Amino acid sequence: MEKETKIYRNSKKTKKLLLTSIGVCIILLIVIIYSAGIFDGELKTKPLVFSSAAFLIMLILLLKTLLSLKDKSPLIELNNQNFYGKTTPLSKSFGIVNWEDVADIQLQKSGGDTLVVVTLNNPEKYEGRLSKMLWNMAYNNTTNQLMLMYSSSEIDIDHNALFDLFSNFWKKSTD
Template identity: 65%
Template sequence: MKEEIKLFRNTKKTRTLLLSSLGVCMLLGLGILYSVGLFDGELKMKPAIFSAAAFLIMLFLTLKTLLSLKDKSPLIELNGQMFVGKTTPISKAFGQVDWIDVKDIQLQKTGGDTLVVVTVGNTDKYAGRLSKMSWNMVFDKSSEQLQLMYSTSEVDIEPKPLFDLFISFWEGSSKKAL
């Protein structure tokens, strides 16, 4: 096992993601134009509001992705003691996680993406890193553990190899602890 691995942005994947986002924005823009009656002269208020809201959200996310292209730092960084990921908004806000606190790692299919889900115990140590709403999204009350998700949609690796990397570093850190 290597001492440290840094995974950077795959520009081809990011470009594909941006083009699909722009395509969705264009479709939503056409939906807005249709809803305000540009084509048939009839105003459809509910579809116009829905299309405009979805358009603004998609446009915001697309612009945010465009601005993040300047960031040349690694999106996922793994070493013997900890890992950091910036592939989802919550993982980016959460920051560094120590391997000693990891309880489980799984692959999970969510929509069109396969995510590496890391279950983290010792939640008191990580309290205060996220807003209350974000904390409630990742905190499982029944097990009192956090579920952090890491995506490969912009990283230069596929889900299964990323999962294998997480597992190997996790197992390597537990052997060092013994």
């Protein structure tokens, strides 16, 4: 019998993430207003351009997250043959991965988050799934491997438990 694990969104973690994003957007908006010279009458071009760009990016990500709240499907699915995750833009775009192609699984600190990084052999098999930009982010030229990242920032378990789940399913698939 095939064992399957589905991990769903944790609404408390998602709300905390959304509140943090809103806070960053408000701070960026204040910087935009200040840089535009509203307070002192002096236009500061570089801070205005950079803060405006960051604000737009944050606002788009915030709106995407708000729209994704309606989706009640699992964010990560693991079974004996393959796995799928949509906790990062890269993993969401990549789709289903076969365990037979996994070379390594590690935890990696990235900014304020700890990610589960799955390294894949046989990148030719998965070519064409990602945009050129995402492919360049995932593909390592020196090792000829792909690196996919999965976050626990919005799901019901922490990064250590997620790492253990990935590791256990990988070990069982090779038995």
